[in-house]
Amino acid sequence: MIRVVVAEDQGMVLGALAALLELEADIKVVACAADGKAALDAVFKLKPDVLVTDIEMPKMTGLEVAAQIRTSHPAVKTVILTTFARPGYLRRALDAGARGYLLKDRPAAELADAVRRVHLGLRVVDPALATEAWSSEADPLTDRERQILQRAGDGRATAEIAGELRLSEGTVRNYLSEAIAKLGASNRVDAARIARAKGWL
Incomplete structure (x- = not known):
């Protein structure tokens, strides 16, 4: 059983994501979080296999959460699920240690598949966005x-x-x-x- 924490600041979306993942026989949602701090607390307390998180959230962004998890709980894999189809976000997500980067407009089945694949140690990134990211200019900001x-x-x-x-x-x-x-x-x-x-x- 793959244990998952889901983080999303929009309540209806959070509920839908958790419900979709719970339909999978091999995935168990152990906690839901409405902000980045709550997501980090849930990961520290429950030590799930995978965190599925939005980028833009109150208190801490999904990227900040991913970076902290990479340092403190490297066994927990992070999947970023977002509306932002921007190469800069993808590069920052990968730099923060995220193993997956999916767009919210993709079919629901792809999320469960991504959770399984990152749990196995693979990386999952939208192919078109990955190609664009490698050809885009680097982020100059500290x-x-x-x-x-x-x-x-x-x-x-x-x-x-x-x-x-x-x-x-x-x-x-x-x-x-x-x-x-x-x-x-x-x-x-x-x-x-x-x-x-x-x-x-």
Whole structure:
């Protein structure tokens, strides 16, 4: 029996995913989580075989969860299930240790198949997206630039970002300037838009 934790912040989608996987004779959903922190807690507590997670979730993203799991519980395999068909997201997911990357518009049977395959130690990635990812430009942002740009793109002020990340306002401005320059953007909002479009944010 393959033990699975499912993480998704949309309640109806979370319920549907869990129900679909529970139809499989060899898969058992041991927990459902509505945010990244709850997903990480469930993995730490239950030590499932596979985590199926969305990318964009409250408290922690699926990519942040995957990266922590790779470090603390490397036996747990992560499958990213998302609407984002962007090469930048795929590359970041693989860098974070994800073993699978599936799009939500794929047939339901592919999810169960992906869970089985990553449990066996294989990697499962949408073929068209994989081809596009290897030919796409590399993400130029550092993790810190990404953290700050994400918050700036959400409309947060420099002082608020500095307080949240325990940095000086000058340091936050420097990181934003670096990100804006790397992306060839005109300002922080434009930089966030470009980074999101490429899957870097």
